[in-house]
Amino acid sequence: MKTWYVAYQDDIVKVFFKHFKGKLYLDYSELVNAKVSTQKACKPVKVSKLTAVHLEDIQRFKNYLTDKRYSKSTVKTYSEAIASFFNFYAEKPTAEIDNNDIIFFNNEYILKNNLSASYQNQVVNAVKLFYAVVQDKKIVMELIERPRREHKLPNVLSKEEVKAILVALKNQKHKSMLSLIYACGLRRSELLNLELTDVQSDRKILLIRQSKGKKDRIVPLSEKILEMLRSYYLEYRPKKWLFEGQNPLTQYSERSLEQVLKKSIITVKINKPVTLHWLRHSYATHLLENGTDLRYIQELLGHTSSRTTEIYTHVSTKNIQLIKSPFDDL
Numbered sequence: 572m573k574t575w576y577v578a579y580q581d582d583i584v585k586v587f588f589k590h591f592k593g594k595l596y597l598d599y600s601e602l603v604n605a606k607v608s609t610q611k612a613c614k615p616v617k618v619s620k621l622t623a624v625h626l627e628d629i630q631r632f633k634n635y636l637t638d639k640r641y642s643k644s645t646v647k648t649y650s651e652a653i654a655s656f657f658n659f660y661a662e663k664p665t666a667e668i669d670n671n672d673i674i675f676f677n678n679e680y681i682l683k684n685n686l687s688a689s690y691q692n693q694v695v696n697a698v699k700l701f702y703a704v705v706q707d708k709k710i711v712m713e714l715i716e717r718p719r720r721e722h723k724l725p726n727v728l729s730k731e732e733v734k735a736i737l738v739a740l741k742n743q744k745h746k747s748m749l750s751l752i753y754a755c756g757l758r759r760s761e762l763l764n765l766e767l768t769d770v771q772s773d774r775k776i777l778l779i780r781q782s783k784g785k786k787d788r789i790v791p792l793s794e795k796i797l798e799m800l801r802s803y804y805l806e807y808r809p810k811k812w813l814f815e816g817q818n819p820l821t822q823y824s825e826r827s828l829e830q831v832l833k834k835s836i837i838t839v840k841i842n843k844p845v846t847l848h849w850l851r852h853s854y855a856t857h858l859l860e861n862g863t864d865l866r867y868i869q870e871l872l873g874h875t876s877s878r879t880t881e882i883y884t885h886v887s888t889k890n891i892q893l894i895k896s897p898f899d900d901l
Contacts, residue, residue: 620661621654628665628705629654635704640785652690652697655680666706673698725852727886728845733853735839736832745831747803748814748823751777752847755790756854756872758782759847763822765813772797779873788873855880859887 577583621629629650636646659680660668673695681691728736733753740746752762761779769778775797776789792800800813809815814823829847836845851872858868869880 620658622661625654625657625661625665628701629657631705632701642783648693649697649700652694653701656694656698668702724886725856725882726843726846726849727856728841728843728849728853730853730857732839732841733850736835736841736845739835739838740831742831743803743806744814745835747799748828749832749835749847749850750796750799753850753854754793754796756851756858757790758851759825759828763812763814763825763828766811767809767813770800770813772801782873784873784875786873786875788870790871852883852886855883856886859883 632653633646633650636649641649656673656676657665659676660672663672676694677691680686681694737746737750737753740749748762751757752759755777757779761782764780764782765777769780770792771778772792775792775794777792779788779790781787807815810819812820812822815821816823816827832845832847836843855868855872858871859865865877865880865884868883869877872880874880
């Protein structure tokens, strides 16, 4: 976005005024009444108490996960979870930790800090795996209470909202990226990992390699999206990745892609916390509303279980709108 960001603090503002005095006018009026967010972070910040032994164990755990071909995100998530757990029990040798310690950690750290149920499950899974492969010690997971599974509906945009977001994008690369996410129901990582050879225009398909769960899949490409991709290619001429960053042969960054969407929703004044994944949810829901069989949607999204795909039946409005409320008969 060709923008520099700095922390908004009084001493930093003073430095800016001193440095630019007599050179330019600084308008920071919008920041004067800015409210500091009081929202609790997903993980409380703690001073690290990890010892050299802890760090060595964590590195061994990372090596195991990497050797087993776990994804980078899983390796990072599990490593951070086990580090957080060890930091809580910094004074206790890892070999002496048992079931009671995990239960205590859940109550005194996760619940007291109001951390999410998904994070709690991540920690439990990480600890279980760590003690099985690094410490060769069995933790009886049946004795540990897991949080009740949350049943949240996916966030979905209307077709009109999706169109408004895409139309607002004037940059051809930005428009092509978000359009492809919606047109094919892609995850963010799937889009950024696409190579030029994955677009098979003669067969009108997009090949998605080694996505979540180490699975390949194909999705259809319409003539409309192919025309857009051809126009994009002629303008930008990427070398390897379908969408490259400012430097050739480098992938477009996740952060930049999120900023593209954020800028677009501000432009069209959609007052919802829209994320890139909303476009994927919208794709699946709109397919269902158009009459596409749920089994095909499952394949297109790359879901292992049909139960994962069935959640879109709860947000589809096609059949719900046919129901007549008894209120109308009053």
